[in-house]
Structure formats: C-alpha cells, structure tokens
Amino acid sequence: MIKTTRNNRRTKPDYQIKLAKERIDILAKEAEKAHAENPKMARRYYKLAKKIGMRYNVKIPTVVKRKFCKWCFSFLSEGWRLKKGVMRNTCKTCGKHIRYPYKPMRHK
Numbered sequence: 001m002i003k004t005t006r007n008n009r010r011t012k013p014d015y016q017i018k019l020a021k022e023r024i025d026i027l028a029k030e031a032e033k034a035h036a037e038n039p040k041m042a043r044r045y046y047k048l049a050k051k052i053g054m055r056y057n058v059k060i061p062t063v064v065k066r067k068f069c070k071w072c073f074s075f076l077s078e079g080w081r082l083k084k085g086v087m088r089n090t091c092k093t094c095g096k097h098i099r100y101p102y103k104p105m106r107h108k
C-alpha cells in the first residue's frame, strides 16, 4: 500500500515548507535593509519571519539568527566577544546578553 497521507499532524506539505523558507528569506532581507532607518519595521519583519518558522517547523538560517536579538528581535551590531567557546553580544535595545557556543580553534 502506498502511503499518501501525512503520518503526523505536525508536518506540513512540502510546497508549504518551501514557501515558508522563501518568505523567511525575503523577510530577513527586508529586516536587514530596514534596520538602519526604521528599526521598528526591522523588528516586525524579523518577528514575522520567526513566527513563520515556528508555524512551519522551518529553521531560520544561522547567519540571519546571529544578526538579531533573541528576545526583542532588534538588529544587533557587530559586537561579538569571544571567550572560552562562547560568543557573546549585548543587545542595545533590551540590554540582554545573547550567547552562542562556538568551537574554538585548536592550537598545536
């Protein structure tokens, strides 16, 4: 028997996931463009992108993710500090620290 139905309710059809990815891409680009003169719009764009990602179970690209605050969705300046495998940045809008782990280079 050929399975034609989706085996769980959480997975959306392929074409919808493809669309969601496209939309996230566009929104991320717009957010980056808008942040200089209109931070409010940038925040809105990124928030929408995140929402779409959550609804369709699509990951937001790491490159995009690192550019925005986790909590208030505002654009981050390039202020990453690297220390012992943790990269850290401070959000200028909400003042929270954003931390991501990274693999430090090994010195031989």
Ligand SMILES: [Zn+2]
Residues within 6 Å of the ligand: 069, 070, 071, 072, 073, 074, 091, 092, 093, 094, 095, 096
């Ligand atoms: Zn923030």
